[in-house]
Amino acid sequence: MIINVRRLLAMLAAFVMATVVGMPDAVAAAVQPINDLGTGSYLGFQGGLYPAGRNTMPDAHRTAGVTRALRVRPLDTTGAPSPNGKYVLLSIGMSNTTQEFCSGDGSGKCASYSFIGQAAADPQVNHDKLVIVDGAAGGQTAGTWDAPADANYDRVRDTRLAPLGLTERQVQVAWVKVANANPSVSLPATNADAYQLVTQQGNILRALKKRYPNLQQVFFSSRIYGGYATTSLNPEPYAYETGFGVKWVIQAQITQMSGGGTDPRAGNLDYNNTTAWATWGPYLWANGLQPRSDGLVWDRSDFGSDGTHPSNSGRQKVGSLLLRFFKTSPHTACWFVVGGSCA
DSSP states (O other): OHHHHHHHHHHHHHHHHHHHHTOOHHHHHHOOOHHHHTTSEETTEEOSSBGGGBSSOOHHHHHHHHHHHHHOOOBOTTSOBOTTOBEEEEEEEOHHHHHHHTOOOSSSOOOTTSHHHHHHTOTTBOTTTEEEEEOOOTTOOGGGSSSTTSHHHHHIIIIIIGGGTOOGGGEEEEEEEOOOSSOOOOTTSTTOHHHHHHHHHHHHHHHHHHHOTTOOEEEEOOOOOOTTOOSSSSOTTHHHHHHHHHHHHHHHHHHHHTTSOOBTTTBOOOTTTTSOEEEEOOOOOOOTTSOOTTOOOOOGGGBOTTSSSBOHHHHHHHHHHHHHHHHHOTTTHHHHBTTOOOO
């Protein structure tokens, strides 16, 4: 009976997805997460989080990421190395981002089920030198982060970093999860929102390096499932297609750094001069109640009334995925975990 109910709910979710965006039920239900798609394709676009349909990054990019991880170190407020200094992991993004990262109540304290709350309670996390700061905020879509003069950066400096006695020069790692409100053009159109995100995320990478000169690493995530959405804020297929926006901007850096030229949409992403090294953080999308290869599903109860913003259980789910990622990634464990190593 439980299995039948779950299947029924999955069918209903597919119906909602089709109703919102005009996608046939069978197509909506058949969409696979990008990490499960592999060498297969979505509307002609190859899957896999990285080039060639793979979920593992090319060796050169992996090695460069380890090098950057090992450069993360305690800095004083002027950016000089100091045994008494700190290094900051900062979130960048919108309402979903801040809800999953912190779920703050306005007092500056993050909810226990959020990423910051879970990390604060974990004895393996480096609570001595690492400071995790939520820079994301409601309504702050991709276009509000894509230039170094954007007001968001002053807000983060003045209201998130300064109260903790921190400066922009101590920010060395960022988690970026951005999207656009009310997207209207889906793939494969040449002016699709996913392509717009490639340009915006390229601009964000350059803006981040301008504001945070000691930034070493940027980890991107795309949106969670949007098939339960009851509004046009960010339903399917747009939530799913933000994953291709992330995949393509990371691929653009990989291609450029391997001698393949600068991507015309993403722009210059040279991590030796212009940006930080960038890669995937946890990939968060699963097709509703259809289990991903690792078992991830999104229940209706994981969302609030609008079917777009995560409920407490949804925030906890993303928080757990983030915590596991930062504790276990060979590009983060050496600075995130006490006694951890990067290799």
